[in-house]
Amino acid sequence: MKTKYMGILEWVKLQIEEGKLKTGDKLPSIRLLAELFHCSKNTVVKALLELEKQHIVYAKPKSGYYVVDDYQTSNLDAIAIDFLSAGPDKRIMPYEDFQHCINQAIDHYKEQLFTYSDQQGLLSLRKELTKYLQQLQVFTIPERLVVTSGSQQALHILSTLPFPNGKKNILIEQPTYFGMIDALQLNQIPTLGIELTMKGIDFQKLENLFQSNDIKFFYIIPRCHNPLGHHYSNEEKKKIVALAEKYDVYIVEDDYLAELDTDSKADPLFAYEPNGRVIYVKSFSKVFLPGLRIATVVLPEKMITGFVHKKFSVDFITSPLSQGALEIYLKNGMFQYHLESVKKLYKKKMNILLEACSKNLPDYVQYTRPKSGFYLTLFLPSDMNVDKLIDLLHEKQIYIDNASRMYLTKNSQKAIRLSISQVNEQKIHIGIQQITAAIKELYEKRKFSSLSFKSIN
Incomplete structure (x- = not known):
């Protein structure tokens, strides 16, 4: 449910986007905004302070709040333009809401904060993640989930972990996420590549690689590809899973931006083979808070013990505070x-x-x-x-x-x-x-x- 505080933030931004409030215009008074949104003046002040922090409005002493100049295009050519960074837009990160969840997590998980909790991740969080993943067409059980300190940790562990097929080589798309390439090269893992363009991959080449190259797993970013932005169709995903099944190849599916897929009918590869052939990796860094360092991996049951053992040797457990706060954030509907x-x-x-x-x-x-x-x-x-x-x-x-x-x-x-x-x-x-x-x-x-x-x- 939308809070009054968030309603004020959105309303002011919308007024500016639609040109109803322009550079230098004065916002309605705190009293008028409180009446408009049926809330306290303190709630209005809190929202205005957040807008000021985001450099959208500024305060004039004894006068009120005004739209800042650099929110419009007049001075944009004098400011840095960042096409490099890949974290979430700082203007929409839910600092205040998540701070509330952290405070709740501290109260709720006092004992776990000072002990070594479940190495697989808090069971209560894994239950919430299981519900959340259903919205992404990933249907599984909490027992198959492992919570990791970001998806990079999950990919690093999977790169070095022995797989049930006993194979050694890893296949990746070309190009692909550079963090995966770094993990493979750092661990000196034999790696092959298959060319990916916006038209997709050559399925004959894929089959030849699966058949002849002792492939342990195929690392794939099925939608919102980094760096191309490519999306596989559902038919292509089914075909990839079928080939993996035929040649005993596992698939590591990095679905880091599943939430941004505009195709409501698009499925993950996991939906076409949920019994262990596809390992599903889901990060919360790109659409939420990178510093949270929380991701989850859906593993086949026979790989969970080995994966958890490797994770334990790296960092024992993922922060219980981060886990607890995310659980509360998911449970109360704020994340949606x-x-x-x-x-x-x-x-x-x-x-x-x-x-x-x-x-x-x-x-x-x-x-x-x-x-x-x-x-x-x-x-x-x-x-x-x-x-x-x-x-x-x-x-x-x-x-x-x-x-x-x-x-x-x-x-x-x-x-x-x-x-x-x-x-x-x-x-x-x-x-x-x-x-x-x-x-x-x-x-x-x-x-x-x-x-x-x-x-x-």
Whole structure:
């Protein structure tokens, strides 16, 4: 249920988005807002202080609250534009609500905070997670869940854990999440790659790899792919699971942004083989609070003991305080309410980014067209110096990521990844214009250098 406090925050932001409140406009008085929302003046003041913290309004002594200038586009070109960071948008992180849940967790879990609790994770949290996962079409039981300190820990453990099929090699998409590549290389795990584009993968190649390469598991990001933004269709997911079953290959499904999938009929791979072939990994870092460091893994029963033993050797247990707070947050419905704001914001940002790319990028720059999620990738001319492009943009306070680290062989692709998660939506067009200008500048220099070299010879 929406609180009066959250209602005030949303109302003010909506008034600004719709142009009913403009730069420099004065907000209604605290008394009028209290009457409008049928709440106390303290609730209004709390909401206004949060808006001030987010740099959306500012206070004038003895006058009231006003819309700040930099919430509009007038001064955006003088502020850093962050296409690099991948955590949730700081403006919508539920600090106040979660603080309340932490306080409740301290009261409720006093004993567990000072002892080593269940290594598999608090049973009460696993029960809540089981209910939550049902909304993502993952139907399982609490006994098959293990709570981990973020999905990175889960992927690290799975990379080194012996699997029931007795195989050694791991297959990953190319490109893929660089944290997985780091874990595999750090642990010196034999790794193969299969090319992924926005059109999908070559299923004949996939079958050949499964058949001939002693594959322990296939690591796959089925939707909101990092870094491409690709989504597999349900039919493709069924086909992947069928091939895995045929050749005794496990699947590690990283469904980190399942909540942002705009296709209500899309299923996880887990839905097509829930009895142990697919290991489902779900993080809460991208849509909630990264510092919480909570993820969950759905494992086949025969792998739980080995997984928990490996986890125990790394950190004993995941923070009971974080677990307890998340349980309360899930149980009281706050998380579902938070997700509605998250989905609306990121959908809007992605649409703006796609429009900006369509209007500004030159023909020699190809880009992916995600339907949802955080990420979009630009593919640059093969002889362009990506590091030089990143440095050039850094000088202009525009931050992007070199996507070459998301391939097994670095520099195999000249590409950059753009993340919309923390960039202000009103800066996206300006950012893409600046990125386009920098690309063109380097492209023209490259052409000039090539022509000069030919004339000398």
